[in-house]
Amino acid sequence: MKLFGTMEINSEGHLEIGGCDSVSLASEYGTPLYIVDEKNIRNRCRIYKESFTSESLQTEVIYASKAFLNIAMCKLIANEGLSLDVVSGGELYTAIKADFPRQKIYFHGNNKLESELYMAVENNVGRIIIDNVNEFKVLSTITKNIGAKVEVLLRVNPGIEAYTHEYISTTKSDSKFGESIFADGIYDFIKEINDDPNISFKGLHSHIGSQIFEEGSFLEQATVMLKFIKSLNNKIGVQVNELNLGGGFGIYYTESDDPIDLPSFFERLLSEIDEQSNLLGIIPPKVLIEPGRSIVANAGTTLYKVGSTKTTYSGKNYVFVDGSMADNIRPALYGAKHEFCLANRMNDKAEKDFAITGKCCESGDILGKSFKLAKPNRGDLVAVSSTGAYNYSMASNYNRLTKPAVVFVKDGKAKIVVRRETYEDIIKNDVDIEG
Ligand SMILES: Cc1ncc(COP(=O)(O)O)c(C=O)c1O
Numbered sequence: 127m128k129l130f131g132t133m134e135i136n137s138e139g140h141l142e143i144g145g146c147d148s149v150s151l152a153s154e155y156g157t158p159l160y161i162v163d164e165k166n167i168r169n170r171c172r173i174y175k176e177s178f179t180s181e182s183l184q185t186e187v188i189y190a191s192k193a194f195l196n197i198a199m200c201k202l203i204a205n206e207g208l209s210l211d212v213v214s215g216g217e218l219y220t221a222i223k224a225d226f227p228r229q230k231i232y233f234h235g236n237n238k239l240e241s242e243l244y245m246a247v248e249n250n251v252g253r254i255i256i257d258n259v260n261e262f263k264v265l266s267t268i269t270k271n272i273g274a275k276v277e278v279l280l281r282v283n284p285g286i287e288a289y290t291h292e293y294i295s296t297t298k299s300d301s302k303f304g305e306s307i308f309a310d311g312i313y314d315f316i317k318e319i320n321d322d323p324n325i326s327f328k329g330l331h332s333h334i335g336s337q338i339f340e341e342g343s344f345l346e347q348a349t350v351m352l353k354f355i356k357s358l359n360n361k362i363g364v365q366v367n368e369l370n371l372g373g374g375f376g377i378y379y380t381e382s383d384d385p386i387d388l389p390s391f392f393e394r395l396l397s398e399i400d401e402q403s404n405l406l407g408i409i410p411p412k413v414l415i416e417p418g419r420s421i422v423a424n425a426g427t428t429l430y431k432v433g434s435t436k437t438t439y440s441g442k443n444y445v446f447v448d449g450s451m452a453d454n455i456r457p458a459l460y461g462a463k464h465e466f467c468l469a470n471r472m473n474d475k476a477e478k479d480f481a482i483t484g485k486c487c488e489s490g491d492i493l494g495k496s497f498k499l500a501k502p503n504r505g506d507l508v509a510v511s512s513t514g515a516y517n518y519s520m521a522s523n524y525n526r527l528t529k530p531a532v533v534f535v536k537d538g539k540a541k542i543v544v545r546r547e548t549y550e551d552i553i554k555n556d557v558d559i560e561g
């Protein structure tokens with residue numbers, strides 16, 4: 127298993143993260159446990175902040191909170207000086223409770239509820255990213271009714287087909303997100319937004335998908351967007367001041383993943399945007415990006431305890447752990463792959479292939495289809511790497527399993543940032559009826 131950030135093998139042959147022995151973390155906080163390497167996240171934020179800059183362009187980095195969010199995470203992001211992308215009332219509420227600077231909040235979503243739009247307007251968030259014509263009308267009425275002014279971006283679909291899993295690609299022509307730049311009426315629509323007295327049109331947003339490794343897809347996205355900005359300028363005289371290119375930068379899960387070297391890529395991307403803007407004769411827009419996964423994924427490790435092991439009649443070796451698809455849906459949903467190790471026996475030689483599976487009543491409850499490990503025994507600890515993004519945030523209570531705790535580790539100290547759910551939490555909203 128590849129070790130990231132502060133991960134190392136200590137003198138006892140145990141996996142250590144943030145200077146904390148994983149065996150001690152398991153006995154103190156229990157398993158399954160999401161362990162988050164705080165230094166690693168801060169380091170990623172700094173790489174983004176320092177490298178997504180240019181002398182000639184204004185830039186901004188927004189953390190896509192859907193990847194991993196809780197109050198502690200909001201505070202960390204604020205402390206590192208990044209902005210925050212939220213996509214629901216719940217994410218916005220978390221940010222408000224963490225007292226995240228409101229003007230640095232970007233509110234997304236393809237079907238924002240009226241109540242969510244009110245919440246965003248009343249809390250004076252920095253930008254609302256309008257998804258569609260219908261939503262614009264609702265927002266226009268709300269701002270008129272309460273006499274508020276809001277600053278918006280419009281999410282558009284530039285039709286770039288980035289190579290990634292079908293479920294996480296967002297700009298195919300039939301995608302549910304945004305309005306197509308090729309749609310009839312797109313110019314009239316943008317003019318209408320621009321003319322609305324309560325809505326200040328600041329620019330455009332597009333996001334081509336997630337876990338993308340091709341620099342060319344992002345460069346193509348930027349080119350198409352700049353050309354569209356130029357034609358908005360020419361056809362309807364609308365000025366686009368901000369261009370948000372979304373997130374989607376791929377990360378290492380297994381050896382087959384080859385992440386982009388971000389600092390050198392950003393230098394190229396930003397200079398191309400500057401150059402192309404000059405060639406097109408447009409004022410270069412401020413450029414924004416919205417990474418989620420690439421900020422937090424490698425900083426997260428899930429720790430499980432081994433229960434039973436089993437070899438089937440046909441010879442397949444199973445190791446059952448005390449978590450499941452309820453705390454990591456990605457392998458079941460996308461066929462995603464992770465790397466594994468025995469956290470309490472890091473120096474033991476891997477011998478055989480094991481299927482690492484959970485305790486849900488589903489054949490598809492697989493965390494790893496086949497991974498080489500030393501033969502696990504009951505009570506051993508299995509660690510799964512790169513679970514910082516879209517694991518805790520997509521966790522469910524399927525089979526009434528309780529969600530694991532989240533612990534931040536740094537400099538040999540651990541702090542709980544999300545408590546483990548209890549059985550009482552599981553039934554707390556159930557209404558006991560007579561009979
Ligand atoms: C609008 C938007 N912005 C940002 C992101 C973050 O993407 P990623 O976690 O791949 O960086 C997503 C998720 O795909 C998204 O839908």
Ligand SMILES: N[C@@H](CCCC[NH3+])C(=O)O
Pocket residue numbers: 192294336337456515516520
């Ligand atoms: N949740 C997905 C990605 C979707 C990103 C959000 N638009 C994943 O785990 O890969």
